[in-house]
Amino acid sequence: MNDPKPFFWNGSYHVFFQHNPHGAFWGTMHWGHAVSRDLLHWEELPVALAPTPGGPDKDGCFTGCVVKGDEDRFHILYTGVDPQVQCLATSDDPNLIVWRKYEKNPVIGEKPAGFGACFRDPQAWKEADGTWLMVVGSELSDRRGGAALLYQSPDGRLTDWEFVHALFAGHEHETGFDFECPDFFPLGHGGWRVLLSSRNKTWWHAGDFDRENLAFERAAWGPTDGGGLFYAAKTLFDDQNRRLLFGWIREDRPENEQKAAGWSGVLSLPRVLSRLPDGALGQEPAREIETLRAARTTRPGVRVPGNGAGVPLGTFPDTLETQVRFAPNAPGERLGLRLEWTDGARLEIAHDRTANRLNDAPLTLAPGEPLTLRVFVDRSVVEVFANGRACQTLRVYPKPEALGRVTLALFAHGGSVTADADVWEMTAAPVERRRRKAAPLPAQPT
Ligand code: FRU
Numbered sequence: 001m002n003d004p005k006p007f008f009w010n011g012s013y014h015v016f017f018q019h020n021p022h023g024a025f026w027g028t029m030h031w032g033h034a035v036s037r038d039l040l041h042w043e044e045l046p047v048a049l050a051p052t053p054g055g056p057d058k059d060g061c062f063t064g065c066v067v068k069g070d071e072d073r074f075h076i077l078y079t080g081v082d083p084q085v086q087c088l089a090t091s092d093d094p095n096l097i098v099w100r101k102y103e104k105n106p107v108i109g110e111k112p113a114g115f116g117a118c119f120r121d122p123q124a125w126k127e128a129d130g131t132w133l134m135v136v137g138s139e140l141s142d143r144r145g146g147a148a149l150l151y152q153s154p155d156g157r158l159t160d161w162e163f164v165h166a167l168f169a170g171h172e173h174e175t176g177f178d179f180e181c182p183d184f185f186p187l188g189h190g191g192w193r194v195l196l197s198s199r200n201k202t203w204w205h206a207g208d209f210d211r212e213n214l215a216f217e218r219a220a221w222g223p224t225d226g227g228g229l230f231y232a233a234k235t236l237f238d239d240q241n242r243r244l245l246f247g248w249i250r251e252d253r254p255e256n257e258q259k260a261a262g263w264s265g266v267l268s269l270p271r272v273l274s275r276l277p278d279g280a281l282g283q284e285p286a287r288e289i290e291t292l293r294a295a296r297t298t299r300p301g302v303r304v305p306g307n308g309a310g311v312p313l314g315t316f317p318d319t320l321e322t323q324v325r326f327a328p329n330a331p332g333e334r335l336g337l338r339l340e341w342t343d344g345a346r347l348e349i350a351h352d353r354t355a356n357r358l359n360d361a362p363l364t365l366a367p368g369e370p371l372t373l374r375v376f377v378d379r380s381v382v383e384v385f386a387n388g389r390a391c392q393t394l395r396v397y398p399k400p401e402a403l404g405r406v407t408l409a410l411f412a413h414g415g416s417v418t419a420d421a422d423v424w425e426m427t428a429a430p431v432e433r434r435r436r437k438a439a440p441l442p443a444q445p446t
Pocket of ligand 1: 002003018029062063064079120121180181232
């Protein structure tokens with residue numbers, strides 16, 4: 001899988017995603033589909049969209065969005081290739097399993113003049129006054145930066161779209177040369193909105209949206225994750241007024257090993273987004289995840305020497321959650337948590353006080369603010385949340401004989417510190433498959 005496209009309706013969390021039914025490698029993009037009622041237990045449903053031979057999506061159904069139209073009608077806007085054009089599919093199925101492509105696809109057949117090659121990943125939404133708007137990911141000419149192109153559907157039927165202007169354009173040296181997978185949504189109160197874009201990392205841009213002039217003024221920006229392994233992230237809005245962010249966690253091992261494993265790419269844990277007082281993006285793991293907590297180990301007041309030697313917390317199954325709170329104002333330069341496997345594989349999650357970074361994510365602690373790490377290990381996937389606002393996704397591939405157990409240790413450089421730590425083993429939540437691997441793909445009318 002790559003590129004999740006999350007959508008909430010009627011008590012169910014749907015995640016559509018880029019999917020190649022022919023193997024664990026990128027190609028022949030279809031839309032896979034999974035559903036969950038609790039954000040933990042997922043059921044994989046039949047493929048939602050497949051390329052139509054001879055159609056505008058003959059070379060792939062790329063990323064897009066799912067939206068609810070009038071009554072109980074649902075729409076997918078997505079990119080057909082090649083060339084990149086925007087297409088529409090519709091469903092009256094309350095389970096969102098059966099989709100019908102619009103017979104006059106594409107709904108946008110050409111990119112506006114003056115922009116570069118990228119023209120994909122539409123994200124549509126309905127304003128409070130009923131106006132349908134949409135952004136499409138693009139780029140300025142000469143790779144100068146990404147651009148989110150704003151469109152409007154004059155009659156609200158989503159079959160005709162007029163180009164308005166570039167809602168926002170970034171700089172190549174800041175957020176990459178194009179904007180893949182844009183998302184645009186309100187967050188908190190007032191006119192505050194967040195634009196997401198992906199290139200190298202998934203970035204957030206936050207600011208005020210002037211509804212009248214359809215203008216977005218960016219006031220703050222940053223990465224949603226320190227690394228590029230969390231990518232193409234997009235959101236849904238649920239019935240608890242939560243804006244939840246889901247990312248594609250990429251592999252970090254050679255393609256032949258991915259193919260041999262038979263799987264590639266996973267869905268991240270859902271992150272609850274918020275607007276922080278300084279305008280930055282707050283990110284916390286959805287609280288549902290805590291219901292998977294099993295056996296707990298508590299280590300209060302651990303004394304961590306400042307010489308870098310780790311203090312072990314213990315050896316645990318490699319499906320766990322840990323929460324570590326370091327005492328505030330630690331004198332050291334670098335401190336954090338080390339994960340070690342018996343074959344020598346090792347990860348460090350470290351806050352650097354001089355660089356103000358948690359691994360590769362910016363994190364400046366206020367005076368007196370303790371460093372608080374929440375780390376989820378699910379075998380090769382490690383997801384780190386720090387202080388409600390910095391995240392770092394990591395991958396690790398220990399040798400088969402080293403799988404299953406991981407040793408956790410706290411460490412500090414340049415000054416000792418105390419920490420309180422909790423570790424929970426996590427209960428498994430396996431994915432159910434309603435679609436058998438060899439099942440034929442559904443025929444798709446043009
Ligand atoms: C991002 C992306 C999208 C595109 C899709 C194709 O990972 O490149 O821009 O629609 O993947 O699978």
